Amino acid sequence: xxxxxxKGDQSIVAEQNEQPQEEQxxxxxxxxxxxxxxxxxxxxxxxxxxxxxxRDMSIKAIDDALSGNRLILLVAQKDLNTENPEPKDLYSxxxxxxxMRMLKLPDGRVKILVQGMSKATIKDYIQTExxxxxxxxxxxxxxxxxxxxxxxxxxxxVKEQLEKMISLGKMLLPDIMVIVENIDDPGKLADLVASNLxxxxxxxxxxxxxxxxxxxxxxxxxxxxKELEVLTMQQKIQASARGEIDKSQRExxxxxxxxxxxxxxxxxxxxxxxxxxxxxKVEEAKMPEKVMAEAEKQLKRLERMHPDAxxxxxxxxxxxxxxxLPWARSTQDNLDIxxxxxxxxxxxxxxxxxxxxxxxxxxxxxxxxKLKGPILCFVGPPGVGKTSLGKSIARALGRxxxxxxxxxxxxxxxxxxxxxxxVGALPGRIIQGIRQCNTNNPxxxxxxxxxxxxxxxxxxxxxxxxVLDPEQNFAFVDHYLAVPFDLSNVMFITTANLADxxxxxxxDRMETIHLAGYTEEEKKGIALKYLIPxxxxxxxxxxxxxxxxxxxxxxxxxxxxxxxxxxxxxREVANICRKVARKIAEGKKGPxxxxxxxxxxxxxxxxxxxxxxxxxxEVGVATGLAWTETGGDILFIEATTMKGKxxxxxTGHLGEVMKESAQAALSYVRSKAPNLGIKEDVFGKTDLHxxxxxxAIPKDGPSAGVTMGTAITSALTGRxxxxxxxxxxxxxxxxxxxxxxxxxxxxxxxxxxxxxxxxVPKRNAKDIEDIPKIVRKSLEIRFVEHMDxxxxxxxxx
Numbered sequence: 008x009x010x011x012x013x014k015g016d017q018s019i020v021a022e023q024n025e026q027p028q029e030e031q032x033x034x035x036x037x038x039x040x041x042x043x044x045x046x047x048x049x050x051x052x053x054x055x056x057x058x059x060x061x062r063d064m065s066i067k068a069i070d071d072a073l074s075g076n077r078l079i080l081l082v083a084q085k086d087l088n089t090e091n092p093e094p095k096d097l098y099s100x101x102x103x104x105x106x107m108r109m110l111k112l113p114d115g116r117v118k119i120l121v122q123g124m125s126k127a128t129i130k131d132y133i134q135t136e137x138x139x140x141x142x143x144x145x146x147x148x149x150x151x152x153x154x155x156x157x158x159x160x161x162x163x164x165v166k167e168q169l170e171k172m173i174s175l176g177k178m179l180l181p182d183i184m185v186i187v188e189n190i191d192d193p194g195k196l197a198d199l200v201a202s203n204l205x206x207x208x209x210x211x212x213x214x215x216x217x218x219x220x221x222x223x224x225x226x227x228x229x230x231x232x233k234e235l236e237v238l239t240m241q242q243k244i245q246a247s248a249r250g251e252i253d254k255s256q257r258e259x260x261x262x263x264x265x266x267x268x269x270x271x272x273x274x275x276x277x278x279x280x281x282x283x284x285x286x287x288k289v290e291e292a293k294m295p296e297k298v299m300a301e302a303e304k305q306l307k308r309l310e311r312m313h314p315d316a317x318x319x320x321x322x323x324x325x326x327x328x329x330x331x332l333p334w335a336r337s338t339q340d341n342l343d344i345x346x347x348x349x350x351x352x353x354x355x356x357x358x359x360x361x362x363x364x365x366x367x368x369x370x371x372x373x374x375x376x377k378l379k380g381p382i383l384c385f386v387g388p389p390g391v392g393k394t395s396l397g398k399s400i401a402r403a404l405g406r407x408x409x410x411x412x413x414x415x416x417x418x419x420x421x422x423x424x425x426x427x428x429x430v431g432a433l434p435g436r437i438i439q440g441i442r443q444c445n446t447n448n449p450x451x452x453x454x455x456x457x458x459x460x461x462x463x464x465x466x467x468x469x470x471x472x473x474v475l476d477p478e479q480n481f482a483f484v485d486h487y488l489a490v491p492f493d494l495s496n497v498m499f500i501t502t503a504n505l506a507d508x509x510x511x512x513x514x515d516r517m518e519t520i521h522l523a524g525y526t527e528e529e530k531k532g533i534a535l536k537y538l539i540p541x542x543x544x545x546x547x548x549x550x551x552x553x554x555x556x557x558x559x560x561x562x563x564x565x566x567x568x569x570x571x572x573x574x575x576x577x578r579e580v581a582n583i584c585r586k587v588a589r590k591i592a593e594g595k596k597g598p599x600x601x602x603x604x605x606x607x608x609x610x611x612x613x614x615x616x617x618x619x620x621x622x623x624x625e626v627g628v629a630t631g632l633a634w635t636e637t638g639g640d641i642l643f644i645e646a647t648t649m650k651g652k653x654x655x656x657x658t659g660h661l662g663e664v665m666k667e668s669a670q671a672a673l674s675y676v677r678s679k680a681p682n683l684g685i686k687e688d689v690f691g692k693t694d695l696h697x698x699x700x701x702x703a704i705p706k707d708g709p710s711a712g713v714t715m716g717t718a719i720t721s722a723l724t725g726r727x728x729x730x731x732x733x734x735x736x737x738x739x740x741x742x743x744x745x746x747x748x749x750x751x752x753x754x755x756x757x758x759x760x761x762x763x764x765x766x767v768p769k770r771n772a773k774d775i776e777d778i779p780k781i782v783r784k785s786l787e788i789r790f791v792e793h794m795d796x797x798x799x800x801x802x803x804x
Contacts, residue, residue, distance in 0.1 A: 034076075034124060036078060036125060036127070036143075037078070038144070039140065039141070040079060040141060041071045041072050041139065042068060042082055042101075042129075042139035043060070043079050044082060044084050044092050044139070045058070046084050048211075049083045049211035049212050049215055050101070050104060050121070050123050051102060051199075051215060052124060052126060052198055053122075054123040054198070057118055057119065058118070059112075060116060061115070061117075062090075064136075064137060064139070065138070066117055068138035078105055079103075080103055080104075080127060080141060080143060081101050081103075081104045082100075082129070083097070083208050085098065094132050094139075097129075098212050098216075100146070100212075101129070102127070103126075104124060105124055106119050106121055107121065125145055126146040126215065128143065129141045129143060130144050148194055148220055149218070154191070157221075161193070161221070161228060162191075162193055162196055165200060165224065165227060168228070172231065176242075177234075177238060186199065187200070194224070196224060197226070197227045206230065259313075285306060285309075285323070285330070286306060288327070289303075292329065292330045292335075294329065295491075297490060298329065298334065298490045298491075301329075302329050305322050305325060309323060321427060325427060328434060328442070328487070332441065332492065335447075336446050337496060338406050338407060338448060340404055341369075344366055344369055344370060346403075348366055348403075350399065350403040351365065351366075351403050354402070355395070356529065356533045358396065361520055365400055369404070380498040381498060382498075382501075382516060383500045383501070383520060384506075384518065384520065385501070385502045385520055385522055386506045386519055386521050387521060387524075387571070389571075389574065391525065391571060391572045392572070392573075394410065394452065394454060396522075397450060397452040400450055401449070404450065406448060406498070407446050407449040408450050409451050411453055411454065413454060414454065415458065416459055416460060417467065419466060419470045420486070421467060422436065422437060422467050422470035422474065424438060424485040433487060435485050437474055437494070438485045447493065451499050451500070452501070453500070454501075454502050455502065455503065456471070456502065456513075457503035457506070472512055472516065474499070475513065477495060480493075480494040480495055506519060523751040523755070524572065526755055528781055530573060531557075531561060531564060534560060535560070538573065538576065538577045539580055542580045542581045543584060545581070546584040546585055546588045548591065552587060552588075552597035554598045554600050555580075555601040558602065558603050559603050562606055565759070566615055568614075568615075571639070571752065579610050582609065583601060586609050587609075622730070626726065626727045627646045627722035628718065628728060629643075629714045629721065630714070630730070630733040630762065631644055631735060632734065632735040632753035632756060632765070633710070633735075634708075639751075639753045639754070639755050641733060641762070642699060643699070643700055644698075644699055644711060645697070645699075645700070646718035646719050646722040647698075647722055648694070648723060650693065650694070651693060653690050655695050657698075658699075659701070659706060661707065664709050665707050665709075665711060667709075671712060671740055672713075673715075673719055674740055675716055675740055676720055679742070679795075683723075684724055685724060695722070695723075709747075710736060710747040713734050713737075713797050714735070715738075717797060717801050720798055727802070727803050729801055731762060731763040731764055733764070733766070734797060735753055736768040737768075742793050742795060743793060743794075744791050744792060744796075746771045750767065750774045750775075750777065751779075758782050758786060763787060764786070764788075765788050766791055766797055766801065767788055767789065775788070
């Protein structure tokens with residue numbers, strides 16, 4: 008590799024620049040020369056410096072030059088990290104140099120002393136192996152017969168600025184100014200100054216490539232001016248830093264003297280006024296006795312402390328936080344039950360259970376003044392209105408509302424705060440929320456409580472145990488405050504998509520209210536009452552511009568969205584409104600009617616159509632009902648038989664519990680084979696394959712047991728399964744049908760899929776009240792206790 012000269016070697020430059028220019032130009036430069044890539048410096052004409060060479064190709068290029076006229080082309084690399092450069096990695100203009108001396112080092116490298124002769128341009132590469140050999144063209148600089156006043160002024164300016172740089176501490180050769188003063192050629196002056204400024208390769212190459220001496224000197228003048236500005240600013244920064252140290256020491260002594268004088272005169276300074284203001288805020292906060300004692304203690308510490316001390320700002324922030332917390336400030340509850348009911352009905356469609364619970368709380372609060380705030384947990388799929396329900400509750404109660412998302416939180420300090428010993432310590436987000444609301448009884452929503460993480464920094468779920476326990480949160484201690492704060496007046500509402508991930512101890516502290524998905528009729532009502540008016544307003548259109556028919560809205564719900572909530576439905580409504588807004592903006596007159604026929608023009612073809620495979624009764628295909636995070640869904644379970652040795656194959660990304668259900672179902676069918684009309688020897692020479700479509704989606708749970716049993720029985724007996732029947736239930740080896748969960752979501756899914764009969768475990772009869780009346784009317788729900796009853800209903804003769 009080749010590198011730049013060391014500082015000690017730069018003195019050679021001064022010696023060379025004292026030689027006449029004519030002596031350097033006596034050597035005749037040929038058109039063909041070996042090329043030496045230079046890694047981290049640009050060589051200028053009239054410049055002498057040593058180079059260390061280690062690459063094989065570079066050493067061969069030097070050997071070739073030494074065997075001839077000792078001339079070699081020195082070209083800089085574009086990237087100094089390139090170990091084996093190619094022609095594209097080198098600049099096209101370099102300097103022809105003469106190798107004055109060569110020394111082989113013990114480590115295999117070669118040290119050469121080169122002198123720049125003249126600039127040259129690479130015309131083409133003759134060879135690239137074993138070293139670069141190039142055709143060159145010498146760059147001839149235009150000569151001016153006489154120096155003009157402009158050039159002379161430019162040269163004088165460069166010399167003066169160079170002298171000023173040396174005075175500001177720029178490390179240059181000691182005798183550089185002597186050489187510069189004796190140069191009267193602008194090109195040579197530009198090259199000398201540029202080679203001694205320590206420029207970056209890119210900047211130095213830019214100077215080298217300028218052939219006109221005046222333009223090159225102008226460029227060097229710009230560079231040296233910028234460098235001078237940097238050096239001046241550096242001097243100012245150093246002087247300012249020294250001044251600040253001296254100033255702070257002087258101010259300290261003056262401040263101490265001023266204190267003594269003011270004490271004698273009975274006057275107060277700004278710091279005393281600041282302390283008085285802090286003390287006044289603490290007194291007005293009406294803190295509890297223990298908290299007031301801590302605040303007074305910290306105030307006295309702050310008074311004795313120097314204002315510039317590092318801990319002073321920490322204590323001041325702590326006292327201000329204590330003073331700004333609403334220790335005794337609360338909002339007056341709206342105890343008008345009818346008015347609260349009206350607000351809840353205005354904001355939300357249905358959700359009677361939640362509304363009743365809030366009105367019950369208000370009723371008790373009206374009869375009993377001191378009442379602990381309830382801790383509710385809304386569990387339901389996305390988009391059913393859990394978060395917006397919290398805002399509505401706050402509006403109905405007349406309280407402040409604060410929402411905190413717990414999704415992905417892994418640090419316990421997010422809940423309890425950081426201890427003040429840490430740099431940048433802050434209270435936890437519970438206390439920050441209370442401080443922001445400026446009242447001690449807000450409605451505090453903790454969103455996504457089922458998605459709290461845990462790692463080496465602690466378990467936030469465990470920290471929430473104290474926050475959400477009415478028997479403990481009256482004295483909640485934040486690590487930052489280190490004093491108790493009463494959270495018993497706060498109404499905490501948590502939300503979750505699933506109750507299972509919530510730790511049992513935390514779940515036990517909350518009153519869980521399940522919000523199931525909406526029926527198509529409920530979605531239609533919500534769309535007409537809330538979604539469509541909101542989207543009309545947000546997209547700048549009115550009900551005079553657009554009319555969506557009932558049939559189109561029903562089709563939009565059933566064929567374009569399949570969800571428990573309403574988010575996708577609102578997106579589709581917004582999509583229609585935007586397209587209508589564009590038409591009106593283009594000049595079309597309203598109203599624009601959206602009918603089922605017109606719907607595809609606005610939202611495209613339907614995304615969800617009835618399953619084609621269930622248009623007829625089939626052997627070995629049974630319809631099951633599944634619960635998902637987004638609500639309920641139907642599940643087709645297929646079973647088929649083939650010749651084999653009695654093995655069971657399960658496919659469809661099934662979990663362990665679901666696989667065990669399939670084994671239990673098969674064992675039941677085998678035990679009942681004679682009653683079902685199945686020959687005993689069939690199981691020994693028939694392989695059975697059970698598949699649940701949508702194989703990429705993971706599936707698990709025991710409630711598909713009866714469906715698998717029905718599909719297996721159908722496949723072995725040849726009796727088709729009714730396409731209008733869906734079922735759910737866990738199966739035992741004795742054929743008993745055990746209860747399942749999520750009945751409401753499953754029946755909603757059945758209704759969406761056009762199922763007419765649903766088979767449900769008898770022990771789930773108690774959950775029938777949770778199913779909307781319109782769903783109960785449209786479905787025939789059959790309760791069963793045994794698998795025999797399931798087969799009697801589902802299998803056709």
